[in-house]
Amino acid sequence: MNNLLDVLTREGVLINVSVRYWRGCKKLKPEDIGLKADAVSDRLISLGHKRILPKEATAELALIEGRAHALIDTNTFPFLNGLGHFLPNARLADTTDKLRALEGEFWLAKENFIAHYARHRQSAMDEWQTQAAKLVRNPDRLIATIASAFPISLNKQFGFDATMFQIAVPEKLSTELITVAEQQQVIAARQQAAHAASAKIRGDVENFVAECVTSLREQTATLCEEMLQSISDGKTDGVHQKTLNRLTRFIEQFKQMNFANDAEMEAQLERVRRELLTRTAAEYRDSRSAQRSLRDGLSALAGKARELAQADARELVQQFGQLGHRRFHLAA
Structure with missing residues (x-):
């Protein structure tokens, strides 16, 4: 079995790809829609995350994310219940080249989104003003909640990370940090x-x-x-x-x-x-x-x-x- 693990290590690497961007969603609370918190059973009702921006505002980012994950799914094998994705050496260069291209597209899409963020926000708030009165008895509370959900700074909301690492198993754990007093x-x-x-x-x-x-x-x-x-x-x-x-x-x-x-x-x-x-x-x-x-x-x-x-x-x-x-x- 040792040989098998060694061979696997030589034949490829593990890769994880993470794509982050602001989803334009807000997790609502009962109070946001005019309900008392103790009147809503979380065993039966989940308000969940609701869109505060139309999905077309983030469609370009979502498309790139989907393409990145599809690229990984096509060129790798899921490793040990999702611990990572095993990427064979023969697919390494082509896959990383395509990931770099997608990353470039992602950052361009991010800049495009930020450039139009104010317009997206105002358009969404106008639409929410119209819809809120139809949805709840106290639309002002819902509108205030939606308005506060729009982040002031967006840069930290975005990331495109591809991490590669080798397969290894722990042979032993260091005892250097264990004090003498420990049992x-x-x-x-x-x-x-x-x-x-x-x-x-x-x-x-x-x-x-x-x-x-x-x-x-x-x-x-x-x-x-x-x-x-x-x-x-x-x-x-x-x-x-x-x-x-x-x-x-x-x-x-x-x-x-x-x-x-x-x-x-x-x-x-x-x-x-x-x-x-x-x-x-x-x-x-x-x-x-x-x-x-x-x-x-x-x-x-x-x-x-x-x-x-x-x-x-x-x-x-x-x-x-x-x-x-x-x-x-x-x-x-």
């Missing part, structure tokens, strides 16, 4: 916590690698099924070049995400590339037999990918660890 069992408890955390992470790593293998196989099957559906529903006599290009891009993406060296699934994809992607969409549309071959090939690949996704991946995980062990010896 011996405190020291023992700290060491026990370190050992327990180490054992859990090492134990979960095998499951993580297996889940990554299964995920890529399932994505292969899903793509083939979506392509078959697209071909059946297509408006251009069944086969569109965008559909074929999607498979080409996926094969390249698979190779870069395949850090666990799933040779069987990669070989299946390479066979499909040779057999099905040498024709253009126009050539497929001109030949019924070629279209049948395309459908049959995609259907067969989907079935094989589903079969592999349901198979036990432990042998592949073990081979992954052994491959890394051999690499370390060769490097030495």
